[in-house]
Amino acid sequence: GQQLNQSPQSMFIQEGEDVSMNCTSSSIFNTWLWYKQDPGEGPVLLIALYKAGELTSNGRLTAQFGITRKDSFLNISASIPSDVGIYFCAGQGWSGNQFYFGTGTSLTVIP
Amino acid sequence: KAGVTQTPRYLIKTRGQQVTLSCSPISGHRSVSWYQQTPGQGLQFLFEYFSETQRNKGNFPGRFSGRQFSNSRSEMNVSTLELGDSALYLCASIPGTGRETQYFGPGTRLLVL
Numbered sequence A: 001g002q003q004l005n006q007s008p009q010s011m012f013i014q015e016g017e018d019v020s021m022n023c024t025s026s027s028i029f030n031t032w033l034w035y036k037q038d039p040g041e042g043p044v045l046l047i048a049l050y051k052a053g054e055l056t057s058n059g060r061l062t063a064q065f066g067i068t069r070k071d072s073f074l075n076i077s078a079s080i081p082s083d084v085g086i087y088f089c090a091g092q093g094w095s096g097n098q099f100y101f102g103t104g105t106s107l108t109v110i111p
Numbered sequence B: 001k002a003g004v005t006q007t008p009r010y011l012i013k014t015r016g017q018q019v020t021l022s023c024s025p026i027s028g029h030r031s032v033s034w035y036q037q038t039p040g041q042g043l044q045f046l047f048e049y050f051s052e053t054q055r056n057k058g059n060f061p062g063r064f065s066g067r068q069f070s071n072s073r074s075e076m077n078v079s080t081l082e083l084g085d086s087a088l089y090l091c092a093s094i095p096g097t098g099r100e101t102q103y104f105g106p107g108t109r110l111l112v113l
Helices: none
Strands: A005-007 A010-014 A019-024 A029-037 A044-049 A055-058 A061-065 A071-076 A085-093 A099-101 A105-110 B005-007 B010-013 B019-024 B031-038 B042-050 B053-057 B064-068 B074-078 B087-094 B108-112
Touching: A010 A019, A019 A085, A029 A061, A029 A071, A044 A055, A044 A061, A044 A071, A071 A085, A099 B042, B005 B087, B010 B019, B019 B087, B019 B108, B031 B074, B042 B064, B042 B074, B042 B087, B074 B087
Parallel strands: A010 A105, B010 B108
Antiparallel strands: A005 A019, A019 A071, A029 A044, A029 A085, A055 A061, A061 A071, A085 A099, A085 A105, B005 B019, B019 B074, B031 B042, B031 B087, B042 B053, B064 B074, B087 B108
C-alpha cells in the first residue's frame, strides 16, 4: 500500500531547540494526523488537520496542512527530554477511508 | 470516556498455532482498524471494520482475518503463525461520523517462537 515520505528519519537535538519534520505524499489527502509513540506503546494523537492551509497548535506543537494537500509539517518548539519518541504522520485521501502512515521520525533530545 | 482497550497486552505462541486478539473501541465509535507494526516495515494496515462489515483490507495473506461485533468490539485472528508474524498489533478506534481521526490502543505484543 501507499506509504508517506517522512523526513528526517531521525534527529538528535539539544534540549531547548526547535524541531521540524514533514511528510509528503504523491496523492492528495483531506485529513492529516500527527502521532507520537513511546516504546512498547500505541501511538498517541497529537494534532488533527482537516483543511488545506490549516495551522493548528497543541501546546508547544504546531502542525500545518500543506496548501497542495500533499504535505504536512510538524514543529516542536523549545524541546524537552519528554519529547523523545517516534513521531508519525498519517493521511487519509478522498477515495477511501484507509489511513496511510509515514515511516516515522525518531527524536532524541539531549539534556 | 474510556480509551481503546486491547487484550491481551502480551502473547507468546509457537509456529503453526493460531491467535485471537481483541479490541474494544471508544464508546460510541463505530469503526475499528487494525495495524501490524514491526521495526523493519513500520505501520502496515491490515483491515478496517465499520458496522460489522469489512470496509478496507490491506495486503496481508488470508491467514489474517477479523470481525466486528454489534457492540463495535473487534477481533483479529492469525492462523498458522509464522516467525515473521511477531509484531506489535495495534487497534485504532474511529468515530465513523465523517470528520475522521484514529485513536490507538496500547497494542498487543505478539512473539512467535
